[in-house]
Amino acid sequence: MAEFVRLEVEGGVGTVRLDRPPMNALSTQVQEELRAAATAASERADVRAVVLYGGEKVFAAGADIKEMVDVDYAAMVERAGPLSSAFDAVARIPKPVVAAVTGYALGGGCELALTADFRVCGDNARLGQPEILLGIIPGGGGTQRLARLVGPAKAKDLVFSGRFVGAEEALRIGLVDRVVAPDDVYSAAVEMASRYVKGPAAALRAAKAAIDGGLDTDLATGLRLETHLFASLFATEDRVIGMRSFVENGPGKAEFVGR
Numbered sequence: 001m002a003e004f005v006r007l008e009v010e011g012g013v014g015t016v017r018l019d020r021p022p023m024n025a026l027s028t029q030v031q032e033e034l035r036a037a038a039t040a041a042s043e044r045a046d047v048r049a050v051v052l053y054g055g056e057k058v059f060a061a062g063a064d065i066k067e068m069v070d071v072d073y074a075a076m077v078e079r080a081g082p083l084s085s086a087f088d089a090v091a092r093i094p095k096p097v098v099a100a101v102t103g104y105a106l107g108g109g110c111e112l113a114l115t116a117d118f119r120v121c122g123d124n125a126r127l128g129q130p131e132i133l134l135g136i137i138p139g140g141g142g143t144q145r146l147a148r149l150v151g152p153a154k155a156k157d158l159v160f161s162g163r164f165v166g167a168e169e170a171l172r173i174g175l176v177d178r179v180v181a182p183d184d185v186y187s188a189a190v191e192m193a194s195r196y197v198k199g200p201a202a203a204l205r206a207a208k209a210a211i212d213g214g215l216d217t218d219l220a221t222g223l224r225l226e227t228h229l230f231a232s233l234f235a236t237e238d239r240v241i242g243m244r245s246f247v248e249n250g251p252g253k254a255e256f257v258g259r
Contacts, residue, residue, distance in 0.1 A: 005033035007040050007047075012197035013190055014040075014047035016090075018054040023061035026108040026140075028079070030064075031086040034112070038089040048201060048258070049193035052090070052099040052116055053186055054109070059099070059125075062107025065134070080139055083108075087140045091115035091212075094205040096196040100189035101125050102182060106164070111140035114149060117208065119175070120189045122182035123167045127175060130162035148215055150174050200238035201258040206230075 004020040004027075016037045018024045026034075041047050054060050071079070090097070090112065099105075099116035105127045113119050113127070121127070129142045137143060138159060147155035150173045158165065170176040180188045196204055206229040214222030233239050237259045245254035 002033040002036060004030045005037050007037045007044075009044070009047055011194065012046065012048040013051060013193045014044065014049070015051045015053050015190075016041060018052075018060055023058050023104070024054045024109065025064040026060055026062065026112070027064040027067055028082075031083055035086040035089045038093055041095070042093050045258075047095065048197040048199075049095055049195075050093055050097040051186070051189045051193050052097065052112065053189070054100075054102060054105075056102055056183075056186075058103035058109075059101045059105040060109030060112055061104045062109050062130070063140075083140050087111055087115050091141070091145075094208060095201070096193060096204060096208070098189045098193045100186045101127065101176065102185050107131055107138070107142075108140050111138060111142045111145070114141060114145040118177045118192060120178045120180060120185055120192060121167050121170065121176045122185045123179050124182050125167045125170070125176075125179075126164045127170050128162065128164040129159050130164070132160060133162040146175075198256060200236070200242060200254075200256045202236045202238060203233055206233055 004018065006017050006019070008015045008017055016034070018030065020027070020030055024030075041050050097116040097118075099113040099119045101113055101119055101121035103122070103125060105113045105121070105125065107130055110127050110129055129138045129146065131138050131142070143155070143159060146158065154173050165173075165175060167176065167179045171179050178188060178192070210222075210226045210229050213225050238256045241256055242254045
């Protein structure tokens, strides 16, 4: 039984809930529990969309610095890979993922939010990559996912300075997708995730794989990936249901079965 991270499922939405008071510091144990929760969310058929949530007060305020302060180079060589791959397991959940950001999302917490497809935050939220203030750089995907999301210049501004970004600036630069009142963050994220619960699961999985995979390669390779995934969907029941429903009833009325 996981101590700090749990997967809760209701109405097709799986909530990956961090619960390590007071600040959800991302210790090695939390990282591995995140990996396990992401794997379960990926594999469970009753999970059709996912919300990442740290609770009402804070999303995650970063790595557990007390755990890292005496770590030398040789030891970090062993630990850096598992850190990155734990976050990558969340990024690779083949379903729509929404981060519900309350309070602080800093360092590793911001990197965790970046693994999601969408981010909803409270109007009092603060996000950032302050690792430079510790004499290091982001090590859980921050230099890569942040630059892909907001562009290299804005990413360099945040990473070079270590400054925190408020909710409105985060929305303006594309770091988050929606800003709501703090008390409404989780419900807004669940609402966003719920839009996809009754969608064609295989097509959603293919769309995510095509977009994310295409960003990691050149245009020609991305187009070949898209063509392959597009053709593969003609083997699904939902493709038959969707097209027949369109012909018989018009768009937007199909009742998909997720196969």
